[in-house]
Amino acid sequence: MSLGLEAQQLRKTYGSRVAVDGVSLSLAPGQLLALLGPNGAGKSTTIGMVCGLTAPDAGSVAIGGHTLAQDRNAYQRRIGLVPQEIALFEDLPAQANVELFGALYGLSRAQQRERAAEVLARVGLLDRAGDKPSTFSGGMKRRLNIACALVHGPDVLLLDEPTAGVDPQSRNAIFDTLEGLKREGKALLYTTHYMEEAERLADAIVIVDHGRVVAQGTLTQLLAQLPAAQQLQIDLDGPPALPPLATLPGVKRVQAFDARLVLGVDDLEVAPAVLQALAAQGRRVKHLSSGRASLEDVFLHLTGRTLRDGASA
Numbered sequence: 402m403s404l405g406l407e408a409q410q411l412r413k414t415y416g417s418r419v420a421v422d423g424v425s426l427s428l429a430p431g432q433l434l435a436l437l438g439p440n441g442a443g444k445s446t447t448i449g450m451v452c453g454l455t456a457p458d459a460g461s462v463a464i465g466g467h468t469l470a471q472d473r474n475a476y477q478r479r480i481g482l483v484p485q486e487i488a489l490f491e492d493l494p495a496q497a498n499v500e501l502f503g504a505l506y507g508l509s510r511a512q513q514r515e516r517a518a519e520v521l522a523r524v525g526l527l528d529r530a531g532d533k534p535s536t537f538s539g540g541m542k543r544r545l546n547i548a549c550a551l552v553h554g555p556d557v558l559l560l561d562e563p564t565a566g567v568d569p570q571s572r573n574a575i576f577d578t579l580e581g582l583k584r585e586g587k588a589l590l591y592t593t594h595y596m597e598e599a600e601r602l603a604d605a606i607v608i609v610d611h612g613r614v615v616a617q618g619t620l621t622q623l624l625a626q627l628p629a630a631q632q633l634q635i636d637l638d639g640p641p642a643l644p645p646l647a648t649l650p651g652v653k654r655v656q657a658f659d660a661r662l663v664l665g666v667d668d669l670e671v672a673p674a675v676l677q678a679l680a681a682q683g684r685r686v687k688h689l690s691s692g693r694a695s696l697e698d699v700f701l702h703l704t705g706r707t708l709r710d711g712a713s714a
């Protein structure tokens with residue numbers, strides 16, 4: 402039976418900087434929980450505390466009710482870590498890299514060989530088992546790193562921005578691997594600042610900013626927090642005057658980022674009136690796009706900043 406992960410009130414400070422400020426997470430077997438937030442929000446620090454590499458100032462973590470504090474070895478055997486920085490021996494063949502991780506977890510020689518072949522197949526690298534990572538693309542190295550994290554058969558897999566610097570083909574291969582792991586009942590904690598990935602993969606999403614949880618739930622639950630279901634994004638030739646737009650019927654929310662306007666609207670039919678109002682202000686529209694609200698809008702709504710531009714430093 403696979404086991405889930407519980408983290409309670411994790412907190413970590415570095416000097417006067419609070420990196421993580423009371424983060425709690427609950428992750429069931431067979432689920433992917435996305436920890437979403439801008440650069441510096443505290444995602445990697447949270448992962449570090451969950452896997453036992455970073456000592457928390459406060460809080461606790463447990464897998465299947467067994468805490469890290471009670472039995473560090475047993476806890477860590479249940480976890481596989483895919484760190485943000487690729488960690489491989491470039492001059493050892495892929496298979497030997499995976500076997501080495503197996504050896505570190507105490508697998509026998511026969512188990513190392515058998516499990517390495519299994520996990521290399523799982524990430525689509527079995528045909529490259531004899532090749533060195535130094536000959537691999539960035540995406541293939543990431544996939545090999547995932548294989549290394551899986552070799553000892555963990556219940557919980559921690560993935561810290563596993564698609565950073567990855568080509569689209571490898572990204573899709575990684576997503577397929579993760580879907581397969583979920584079907585097997587593994588619990589996956591996945592940090593990203595790409596809201597598209599959280600939207601696509603996650604069963605539940607925790608949005609963090611400045612070390613704190615600002616929202617959590619399923620995608621549907623998070624989107625339901627927004628005042629408007631649709632959005633218009635308008636790029637102008639200069640900063641707009643906002644009040645005339647905010648008072649238009651059907652416009653629920655107006656936010657401006659320099660020359661970009663983001664409007665939350667009930668219905669896209671309000672677009673012509675918005676364009677007319679901008680024309681009346683003497684503004685030229687350079688680009689207009691529309692779509693359903695996204696996690697980006699949820700973050701914007703909660704913090705007043707965008708995920709991409711909103712570094713938490």
Ligand SMILES: Nc1ncnc2c1ncn2[C@@H]1O[C@H](COP(=O)(O)OP(=O)(O)OP(=O)(O)O)[C@@H](O)[C@H]1O
Nearest residue numbers: 415420438439440441442443444445446447594714
């Ligand atoms: N070892 C450290 N010493 C001092 N400050 C640190 C250390 N590790 C992290 N921090 C600080 O803690 C905060 C959270 O950093 P963290 O790496 O956890 O964020 P993140 O959400 O993972 O960001 P990114 O998406 O850029 O990886 C940042 O302000 C960072 O500068």
